[in-house]
Amino acid sequence: MAALKLKAFYFTMVSIMAWDSTRTSRRHRSAAVVCITMPRRAAASSASRLVTTADFSSPIGDLMCGIIGVISKSEVSGDLCNGLLSLQHRGQDAAGITTFGGEFHAIKEAGLVSTVFSKEHLKKLEGNLGIGHVRYPTCGTVLRGDSQPFYTERPTLISIAQNGNIVNYNELKEEMIRGKEIFDTQSDGELILKMLASEVSKEKAYDADSFFNATRRMMDRLNGSYSIVGMTAKALFAFRDPFALRPLILGRKADSYAIASETVALETIGYKVERDIQAGEMVFIDKSLHVKSKILKEAKPAHCMFEWVYFARPDSVLDKVGVYEARLNLGRELAKLWKETGKQVDVVIPVPDTARPSAVAFAEELGLKYTEGFIKNRYIQRTFIMASQEKRDGAMKLKLNPLIKEVKGRRIALLDDSLVRGTTSRKIIQLLRDAGAKEVHFLLTCPPIRSPCFYGIDMSTKKELIAVEHSVEEIRKTIGADSLIYQTLEGLKRAIALPLCTACLDGVYPTNISEQTMARFERQREEEKQFHWSKV
Ligand code: SF4
Numbered sequence: 001m002a003a004l005k006l007k008a009f010y011f012t013m014v015s016i017m018a019w020d021s022t023r024t025s026r027r028h029r030s031a032a033v034v035c036i037t038m039p040r041r042a043a044a045s046s047a048s049r050l051v052t053t054a055d056f057s058s059p060i061g062d063l064m065c066g067i068i069g070v071i072s073k074s075e076v077s078g079d080l081c082n083g084l085l086s087l088q089h090r091g092q093d094a095a096g097i098t099t100f101g102g103e104f105h106a107i108k109e110a111g112l113v114s115t116v117f118s119k120e121h122l123k124k125l126e127g128n129l130g131i132g133h134v135r136y137p138t139c140g141t142v143l144r145g146d147s148q149p150f151y152t153e154r155p156t157l158i159s160i161a162q163n164g165n166i167v168n169y170n171e172l173k174e175e176m177i178r179g180k181e182i183f184d185t186q187s188d189g190e191l192i193l194k195m196l197a198s199e200v201s202k203e204k205a206y207d208a209d210s211f212f213n214a215t216r217r218m219m220d221r222l223n224g225s226y227s228i229v230g231m232t233a234k235a236l237f238a239f240r241d242p243f244a245l246r247p248l249i250l251g252r253k254a255d256s257y258a259i260a261s262e263t264v265a266l267e268t269i270g271y272k273v274e275r276d277i278q279a280g281e282m283v284f285i286d287k288s289l290h291v292k293s294k295i296l297k298e299a300k301p302a303h304c305m306f307e308w309v310y311f312a313r314p315d316s317v318l319d320k321v322g323v324y325e326a327r328l329n330l331g332r333e334l335a336k337l338w339k340e341t342g343k344q345v346d347v348v349i350p351v352p353d354t355a356r357p358s359a360v361a362f363a364e365e366l367g368l369k370y371t372e373g374f375i376k377n378r379y380i381q382r383t384f385i386m387a388s389q390e391k392r393d394g395a396m397k398l399k400l401n402p403l404i405k406e407v408k409g410r411r412i413a414l415l416d417d418s419l420v421r422g423t424t425s426r427k428i429i430q431l432l433r434d435a436g437a438k439e440v441h442f443l444l445t446c447p448p449i450r451s452p453c454f455y456g457i458d459m460s461t462k463k464e465l466i467a468v469e470h471s472v473e474e475i476r477k478t479i480g481a482d483s484l485i486y487q488t489l490e491g492l493k494r495a496i497a498l499p500l501c502t503a504c505l506d507g508v509y510p511t512n513i514s515e516q517t518m519a520r521f522e523r524q525r526e527e528e529k530q531f532h533w534s535k536v
Pocket residue numbers: 245303304305306307452453454455456457501502503504505
């Protein structure tokens with residue numbers, strides 16, 4: 001998704017600039033932690049700032065993130081750090097790890113995993129039990145306070161890392177504030193931690209059954225998407241919302257268990273994938289590596305289709321469906337649609353990187369030549385934003401440079417994953433035309449996006465979505481393509497072959513989203529954008 005990718009690295013930079021400008025503020029002094037090593041008695045997440053719902057609260061949450069938890073007979077910091085490296089595509093804004101080894105340790109900071117964790121840091125993250133988190137750069141990032149994992153010591157040590165978005169964040173937070181709870185951040189990860197801690201405090205013990213009971217009561221009140229890894233001083237736990245919107249997978253190697261957002265994070269650190277955590281399920285693994293699990297809420301699977309279309313790494317398998325395989329299928333589905341047009345092209349080109357498998361399958365299916373038409377600069381994310389914020393129109397060429405020899409004089413089928421506002425697609429098509437392309441036919445592996453996402457994908461407000469108000473022909477003209485073909489909803493469903501959330505395509509949300517929530521979401525996204533632009 002070229003538009004989303006560009007937005008992602010733009011906001012990374014904005015986030016870091018704004019982070020820097022605010023890190024001396026009261027709230028961000030605790031956010032800019034380099035390394036905290038806490039004796040158990042002293043650990044606590046709550047600072048003294050009371051955030052009310054009149055503050056800049058948002059239902060947007062921490063959006064896309066990557067999470068991992070490890071429990072082992074040996075030290076876990078290496079596995080956690082390497083696992084996070086394999087989840088880096090899920091979040092480049094900040095990274096954090098908490099561990100327990102007699103004492104509680106936490107390191108969390110803005111930046112990439114490779115820059116946040118030095119060898120020295122990893123030595124300090126002692127223990128056989130820990131969790132980690134990478135955060136995606138979004139509009140809401142700066143305003144959402146601390147990076148994750150969050151932790152508390154009341155009523156017992158609990159630390160959690162979250163991927164997802166709580167739709168009724170404002171209501172639940174307001175309720176807790178009325179009950180005298182204090183919040184340090186605007187993150188729904190913190191909300192979940194405090195709700196869980198409050199429910200656990202009603203139990204007599206801190207064992208698996210107590211956590212099952214406490215989590216079930218909390219789940220009864222949460223509306224939204226949440227895949228969570230968490231730890232106590234004696235156990236690793238994880239749970240997934242009843243719709244299993246975000247992925248979560250259990251892996252095992254000798255004397256260790258790991259739970260992560262994607263199989264790639266398990267496999268690259270030597271774990272064998274055991275199974276997906278089920279919709280509405282909680283898993284609790286104690287230090288003797290006894291695994292207990294329970295379905296806490298009735299499962300109604302509605303996996304986010306966007307994980308396969310765009311977000312997850314192609315070498316991951318989520319809910320038993322390979323991401324690479326799904327993308328090949330999406331290309332085959334597009335080939336069927338292309339055949340119906342009777343149009344001819346000379347070459348098939350992907351917008352790197354997500355659309356590459358689909359373009360390969362599309363070309364194969366039609367017996368067409370596949371080639372790389374762009375070379376992507378992988379190192380551009382931060383510097384170019386810093387250097388020329390006002391020159392964003394020229395930015396695309398810095399990121400994607402056309403291979404003129406592969407493009408000039410040719411009729412091109414250009415495949416991309418999705419189209420949100422159309423501005424990025426227009427620039428990409430123009431790059432090909434400037435490089436001498438004769439025709440550019442644009443094909444998208446995702447159907448038209450017509451509704452915002454409330455479950456953790458940063459997709460723009462409804463009024464920014466070009467497909468809401470415009471026909472395919474109008475969009476084609478706007479982006480300057482010779483023809484435009486969208487994936488069909490049926491084709492997408494066949495390609496992934498799972499029960500899916502397709503709410504951003506058809507407006508059918510798996511959880512209750514009130515008109516009021518929608519209106520507030522639109523308003524707050526607008527305000528957040530203005531905040532960010534004013535910082536640039
Ligand atoms: S609304 Fe779209 S992006 Fe959001 S969870 Fe559903 S399918 Fe995924």
